[in-house]
Amino acid sequence: MPEWIKKYVRFTEALNYRVGRFAMYLLFVLMGVMLWSSFSRTALTPAIWTDETGQFLLLGYFMLGGAYSLQLDSAVRMDLFYSRWSDRTKAFVDVITILALVFYLGVLLYGAVESTAYAIEYGERRRGLWRPYMWPVKTVMCIGITLMILQSTAIFFKDLAKLWGKEL
Amino acid sequence: MTPNLIAASMFGAMLVLLFSGQRMFGMIGFVAVVAALMLWGDRGGYDLAFAQSIKLMSWFPLMTLPMFIFMGYVLSESRLADDLYRMFHVWFGPVPGGLAIGTIFLMVLISAMNGLSVAGMAIGATIALPELLRRNYDKLMVTGVIQAGSSLGILIPPSVVLVLYAMIARQPVGKLWLAGVLPGLMMAGMFIFYIWIRCKITPSLGPALSSEERAQVTRAEKLRLLSAGLLPFAIFLAMMVPFVTGYVRLVESSVIGALAATLAAIVKGRMTWTVFETASRQTLAISCMFLWIILAALAFGAIFDGLRAVDALKALFLEDLGLNRWHVLILMQLTFLLMGTFLDDTAMLVIVAPLYVPLVDALGFNLIWYGVLYTITTQIAYMTPPFGYNLFLMRAMAPPEITLRDIYRSIIPFVGVMVLALALVIAFPQIAMWLPDTLYKQ
Numbered sequence: 317m318p319e320w321i322k323k324y325v326r327f328t329e330a331l332n333y334r335v336g337r338f339a340m341y342l343l344f345v346l347m348g349v350m351l352w353s354s355f356s357r358t359a360l361t362p363a364i365w366t367d368e369t370g371q372f373l374l375l376g377y378f379m380l381g382g383a384y385s386l387q388l389d390s391a392v393r394m395d396l397f398y399s400r401w402s403d404r405t406k407a408f409v410d411v412i413t414i415l416a417l418v419f420y421l422g423v424l425l426y427g428a429v430e431s432t433a434y435a436i437e438y439g440e441r442r443r444g445l446w447r448p449y450m451w452p453v454k455t456v457m458c459i460g461i462t463l464m465i466l467q468s469t470a471i472f473f474k475d476l477a478k479l480w481g482k483e484l
Numbered sequence: 485m486t487p488n489l490i491a492a493s494m495f496g497a498m499l500v501l502l503f504s505g506q507r508m509f510g511m512i513g514f515v516a517v518v519a520a521l522m523l524w525g526d527r528g529g530y531d532l533a534f535a536q537s538i539k540l541m542s543w544f545p546l547m548t549l550p551m552f553i554f555m556g557y558v559l560s561e562s563r564l565a566d567d568l569y570r571m572f573h574v575w576f577g578p579v580p581g582g583l584a585i586g587t588i589f590l591m592v593l594i595s596a597m598n599g600l601s602v603a604g605m606a607i608g609a610t611i612a613l614p615e616l617l618r619r620n621y622d623k624l625m626v627t628g629v630i631q632a633g634s635s636l637g638i639l640i641p642p643s644v645v646l647v648l649y650a651m652i653a654r655q656p657v658g659k660l661w662l663a664g665v666l667p668g669l670m671m672a673g674m675f676i677f678y679i680w681i682r683c684k685i686t687p688s689l690g691p692a693l694s695s696e697e698r699a700q701v702t703r704a705e706k707l708r709l710l711s712a713g714l715l716p717f718a719i720f721l722a723m724m725v726p727f728v729t730g731y732v733r734l735v736e737s738s739v740i741g742a743l744a745a746t747l748a749a750i751v752k753g754r755m756t757w758t759v760f761e762t763a764s765r766q767t768l769a770i771s772c773m774f775l776w777i778i779l780a781a782l783a784f785g786a787i788f789d790g791l792r793a794v795d796a797l798k799a800l801f802l803e804d805l806g807l808n809r810w811h812v813l814i815l816m817q818l819t820f821l822l823m824g825t826f827l828d829d830t831a832m833l834v835i836v837a838p839l840y841v842p843l844v845d846a847l848g849f850n851l852i853w854y855g856v857l858y859t860i861t862t863q864i865a866y867m868t869p870p871f872g873y874n875l876f877l878m879r880a881m882a883p884p885e886i887t888l889r890d891i892y893r894s895i896i897p898f899v900g901v902m903v904l905a906l907a908l909v910i911a912f913p914q915i916a917m918w919l920p921d922t923l924y925k926q
Contacts, residue, residue: 340768343550347739350547354726354736367544370735375541377550378775381768385776390769391507392777398505409504416501417510420533420780423517427534457537468510 317484321473325484328470329387332463336384339377346373364445372453379460383467407478414475418468425461432458487791488800494519494787498835509773512835513780519787536782540775544735545647545657548599550771551738552642556598557763558745560606562754565594567712569611574701574709581683581690583619584629585676587612591633592640592672593716597745599644604634609881622689623886625682628894631878632675632902635863640668642723642738645859648778652785652837653851657734658727660855662920667856670915671905678901719744777834785838794842809847816840817861817906824865832865853909856916860906867895867902 353366385391398406432454434440441447477484494515501511513533520529540546559565572586579585587608594604608630616626638645641661650657683690723741726732732740749755788794801812820840824832837858844854867875878891909915 336768340764343554343764343767346547347551347742350736350739351743354732358731370547371541371544374547374550375537377768378772379537381772382776385769385772386507388765388769390773391509392773393505393507394502397503401505406505410506413501413504413506413511416514417507420510420513420517423521423530424513424533427531428537430531431534453541457534 317473317477317480317482322484325470325473328466332383332387332467335463336381336387339381339384342373342377342380346370346377349373365448368442368444368446368448372448372456375453376456376460379457380463382460383463386464386467386471404479407475411472411475411479414468414472418465418472421461421465421468425458425465428454428458428461486796487793488796490519490523491788491791491793491796494784498784509776509780512777512784516780516783516787520783523787523790532786533780533783536779536786539782540779543651545650546775547735548642548647548657548738549644549774550767551735551742552599552644552647553770554763554767555738555742555745556600557766558742558749558755558759559594559597561759561762562749562752563611564715564745564749564752564754565590565607566611567709568593568716569607569615571709571712573615574706577693578698579680580687580692581625581679582692583612583616584621584625584679584683584690587616587629588633588672588675588679591630591636592669593713594634595637595640595668596642596720597716597741598637599642599647600637604637605630605878606881608634609878613882617883619693620688620691623890624894625679625689626894627878627882627886627891628896628898629675629679631867631875631891631895632898633672635866635902636668636672638863638866639664639671639856639859641665642741643859644774645862646855648774648834649837649841649855649858651778653841653845653855655851655855659852659920659924662923663852663856663916664859665919667860667905667909667916670908671860671902674901674905675898678897682897715748719748781834781838784835788838789842793839794846797843798846809849812847813844813849814910816843817857817910820858820861821864821868824861824868832862850913850917852920853913853916856909857906860902860909864899864902864906867899 349366349370353363353370356363356366398409401409432451435449435451435454440450442450474484498512498515501515502508504511517530517533520532523529524532569586569590572590573583576582576586576589590612591604591608594607598604613626613630616629617623637643641664643661643664646660646664647657649655650660679690719741722744723737726740727734727737746755749759801807801815802809807815820832820836823836840858841851841854845851875888875891875895879888882891
């Protein structure tokens with residue numbers, strides 16, 4: 317494997333690890349926001365920003381955490397046959413099928429970028445009382461999907477290396 | 485191509501890709517975006533997959549998902565259930581099969597504190613399993629009890645499966661949860677009855693505690709252990725009372741539940757950094773897994789919607805095949821079970837529901853009631869070989885003297901009991917509907 321591929325894989329994994337660990341703690345921010353929501357509704361005047369903020373946080377949680385969860389290899393596979401194959405066969409099949417996965421993520425990213433461009437251009441807001449702008453959360457989604465593509469590509473290279481009998 | 489043919493070829497392509505063993509969300513999403521591009525590429529088909537993320541975000545109760553997963557991991561990682569188990573152990577010891585019966589009770593309590601079956605499984609395999617084997621319980625009985633008991637986690641509220649179902653069926657989560665209560669308790673009761681009968685006839689399956697051993701436990705100790713049972717009730721009440729009285733919403737009550745479990749772990753001195761880190765990391769991993777699959781499955785479902793595949797299916801069954809709607813319903817549950825034996829459970833959850841739920845609706849059945857049928861069927865699928873989440877978990881957690889064959893054999897009678905429960909809920913919808921109907925009438 318050329319040196320730049322090794323560098324790419326190392327860089328991507330380190331980046332996604334950090335972003336993923338950050339996303340992990342968003343769960344507790346989400347808890348805080350929801351608690352404030354119920355507290356303000358019973359004791360003060362109801363906060364109007366909590367519901368949308370919560371929804372944005374959840375979206376950020378799984379978009380930014382997605383690449384890290386790929387690293388942790390938590391994605392479900394149907395392993396009726398897969399589990400019986402040798403590591404080489406697994407790597408061989410994965411190298412091909414992950415292209416389909418990247419294609420899906422690519423189409424997703426295309427939609428995300430287009431939607432974000434629209435949100436910025438027209439100052440799109442969410443309906444409701446608070447009417448937050450939509451471009452920040454959509455930008456986060458673009459970043460998250462991009463990180464997923466980077467991670468999937470790194471996995472592709474690692475499987476390719478495995479086919480040559482090397483570990484990346 | 486006709487809509488039916490497109491739908492069938494999408495389904496076929498997806499199955500082939502899924503069997504390649506690649507990550508499921510990618511394969512489902514791939515088929516969906518290719519179909520969208522081919523069908524509506526000139527009219528915004530490329531946008532269909534991304535548009536689902538906004539749909540996902542807008543669905544408020546989805547926030548309960550990571551909360552209940554976190555709660556489950558805190559409970560199992562901090563081993564809060566140890567005392568609970570000892571309580572049931574002491575109180576049910578004298579009955580034939582008492583420890584197995586106690587394990588079912590334990591599972592009911594754990595189910596009331598978390599939304600998946602994983603936590604119940606982990607607690608059952610680490611606490612109950614070694615203890616039951618040491619007491620010479622029959623190993624088939626033991627593994628069967630733990631798997632069957634932990635499957636209650638997705639039927640007794642809070643249930644993550646019902647949250648996902650609610651999203652697809654567009655039904656209120658609160659009503660669905662209430663609908664799961666009585667069938668869940670009924671099923672637990674049926675398990676207990678089965679264990680009791682079996683152990684009564686063949687005492688060697690589950691020997692009662694000897695009188696010497698019972699004498700070792702003083703009455704004071706017995707009462708002290710009873711207080712361990714207060715913990716799950718406290719967590720359950722902290723979560724449910726503000727919700728039922730209307731002070732907090734569903735999502736907020738799930739936050740309270742997660743915090744209450746964390747607090748209980750801190751008070752008991754079991755909340756170490758390792759526990760906290762594992763719970764947070766696993767919650768992220770499992771939530772991401774679920775949410776990315778749902779995102780892809782929503783795109784898949786949106787295409788089925790766009791094709792009006794449901795109308796075509798309904799016409800096929802009712803007009804071309806001349807079946808009535810009950811035939812179709814029973815046929816659906818049978819194919820669901822059949823698919824459950826070879827499809828992965830998560831796949832079933834997200835693929836079968838978008839396909840079946842609109843059809844059930846079109847046939848004029850109550851979607852709350854069907855949610856319970858759906859969950860029981862998923863429970864059974866969780867336990868049937870060769871695929872079964874619980875089977876694999878059991879294999880991973882059980883000691884080596886229990887073979888995969890033992891595990892497969894052990895579930896047969898319990899699956900029988902569950903099929904009976906399913907038939908009862910189909911025949912008597914009131915079992916599921918009585919509680920939500922009564923409570924929501926007020």
